Amino acid sequence: MSTAPEGYDPxxxxxxxxxxxLAVFTVRGGRLHVLLVERGEDPYKGHWALxxxxxxxxxxxxxxxxxxxxxxTGLTESTVSALHLEQLRTYSDPDRDPRxxxxxxxxxxxxxxxxxxxxxxDAAHARWWDAGALGALAFDHDRILADAHDRIGAKxxxxxxxxxxxxxxxxxxxxxxxxxxxxxxxxxxxNFRRKVLTTPGFVQAVEGSPRRTGGRGKPAALYRAxxxxxxxxxxxxxxxRST
Amino acid sequence: MSTAPEGYDPxxxxxxxxxxxLAVFTVRGGRLHVLLVERGEDPYKGHWALxxxxxxxxxxxxxxxxxxxxxxTGLTESTVSALHLEQLRTYSDPDRDPRxxxxxxxxxxxxxxxxxxxxxxDAAHARWWDAGALGALAFDHDRILADAHDRIGAKxxxxxxxxxxxxxxxxxxxxxxxxxxxxxxxxxxxNFRRKVLTTPGFVQAVEGSPRRTGGRGKPAALYRAxxxxxxxxxxxxxxxRST
DNA sequence: CACCTTTATAGTCAAGGTGACTATTAAGGA
DNA sequence: TCCTTAATAGTCACCTTGACTATAAAGGTG
Numbered sequence: 001m002s003t004a005p006e007g008y009d010p011x012x013x014x015x016x017x018x019x020x021x022l023a024v025f026t027v028r029g030g031r032l033h034v035l036l037v038e039r040g041e042d043p044y045k046g047h048w049a050l051x052x053x054x055x056x057x058x059x060x061x062x063x064x065x066x067x068x069x070x071x072x073t074g075l076t077e078s079t080v081s082a083l084h085l086e087q088l089r090t091y092s093d094p095d096r097d098p099r100x101x102x103x104x105x106x107x108x109x110x111x112x113x114x115x116x117x118x119x120x121x122d123a124a125h126a127r128w129w130d131a132g133a134l135g136a137l138a139f140d141h142d143r144i145l146a147d148a149h150d151r152i153g154a155k156x157x158x159x160x161x162x163x164x165x166x167x168x169x170x171x172x173x174x175x176x177x178x179x180x181x182x183x184x185x186x187x188x189x190x191n192f193r194r195k196v197l198t199t200p201g202f203v204q205a206v207e208g209s210p211r212r213t214g215g216r217g218k219p220a221a222l223y224r225a226x227x228x229x230x231x232x233x234x235x236x237x238x239x240x241r242s243t
Numbered sequence: 244m245s246t247a248p249e250g251y252d253p254x255x256x257x258x259x260x261x262x263x264x265l266a267v268f269t270v271r272g273g274r275l276h277v278l279l280v281e282r283g284e285d286p287y288k289g290h291w292a293l294x295x296x297x298x299x300x301x302x303x304x305x306x307x308x309x310x311x312x313x314x315x316t317g318l319t320e321s322t323v324s325a326l327h328l329e330q331l332r333t334y335s336d337p338d339r340d341p342r343x344x345x346x347x348x349x350x351x352x353x354x355x356x357x358x359x360x361x362x363x364x365d366a367a368h369a370r371w372w373d374a375g376a377l378g379a380l381a382f383d384h385d386r387i388l389a390d391a392h393d394r395i396g397a398k399x400x401x402x403x404x405x406x407x408x409x410x411x412x413x414x415x416x417x418x419x420x421x422x423x424x425x426x427x428x429x430x431x432x433x434n435f436r437r438k439v440l441t442t443p444g445f446v447q448a449v450e451g452s453p454r455r456t457g458g459r460g461k462p463a464a465l466y467r468a469x470x471x472x473x474x475x476x477x478x479x480x481x482x483x484r485s486t
Numbered sequence: 487c488a489c490c491t492t493t494a495t496a497g498t499c500a501a502g503g504t505g506a507c508t509a510t511t512a513a514g515g516a
Numbered sequence: 517t518c519c520t521t522a523a524t525a526g527t528c529a530c531c532t533t534g535a536c537t538a539t540a541a542a543g544g545t546g
Binding site for chain 2: 520521522523524525526
Binding site for chain 4: 188194195198216
């Protein structure tokens, strides 16, 4: 329970530090990308790590995650507040940081394709990486990243989350590519259309029925994210395995 | 990131306490029950709360959760290690505990119907409560409990988790009652049988085809939990809404 | 400017899963 | 012995889905 024993002295033992770690995903060029920062000091100096940082004394973990997300991407706080950010799980192995006891609350964030982070300060060492071609990350961040990828893949099945990877107006082909990229499979285009369009509230056509021209084939209709959040029945991935 | 700034002094500021809170569920008499402990001191003296406690300096949150679960139920550690225990999420509102900054990692545990906790010490004030008839709990435990209930309900849809509520040998009627109790709906018996029996690895018949006699109607065949963990395709609840 | 490639969109068809039911079996209780 | 209760067997129509085929409308190429 959240109950301190009587006479408990907060300063009596070596304290826990509480941090947040962010797995920030985007789909870029048909590949899943993750935002990473390069560590400038030991341990793991020169390795890449998930962005994150300390939870401040008067903020919640979620606030800390949004603050860090804004700092690392160079986006404004108001832009960041519209992004999908979801708590993943908490990592608390006593030896996960060799310096001290650090308990970290991990978050997964989904963003549409963004330019390279060009903010000053923290964002200076941040870069997008292809999630399928990563070396070993610092700390237990490989594990966190893998858990985040699994979770996002599973949530695509039964939520309307995929639209969070898309800009405000998108084509069904772009939405399909989100599924294909995160799941690493190819989907049948007509069947995907049918499923998305017959699910009430998943997407809504942009008024005036504009089409995106300039591409290779027939111009595609544009849609916005709909009001629905859940997908009933779910859109199961082929040979579906969850975690 | 999990990186302490250079020269970071762990004792420099008021530390965070890290605790675990447990939502321990069982199905008893067709009703969902939760294990609660009565608080003996302020704040919330006299209120009921989720069992839990501090994460010790050299243990992970999961270890702490299992340790607390053993203490509060009076079960042995080896028994507890076989129970289903799953991390729910972390609650970190700065004001969730009026005394100090407490970040709590919540876990949900599923147990078969157990006797009243009769262990000494911590278990002395622990009791099973009908989850549908609770007053206000201490701290933010109402919210944690609601989140836990939602999560368990959702996981019944696409995992074989329901068997965790059952003893090692159970009838399909008992398994069905788990679903009905957690979801608060009635299911069609023949359809439920069909779904469970045609899902490979959900349950396996006990060898020798024993039957449970002594009840009112025709004796039911006994089953054990199978090797499968996921349910594909899922067993969706009627008018299904997830979270 | 025909023609080809590419992508979007429309539609068909069969298989499988599910919801709603009916029927039968086998126990305990009045 | 009959009635009630619960388990089990089986039926049938509907809906969703996977696998396909066909058509429309753009850009690119000779």
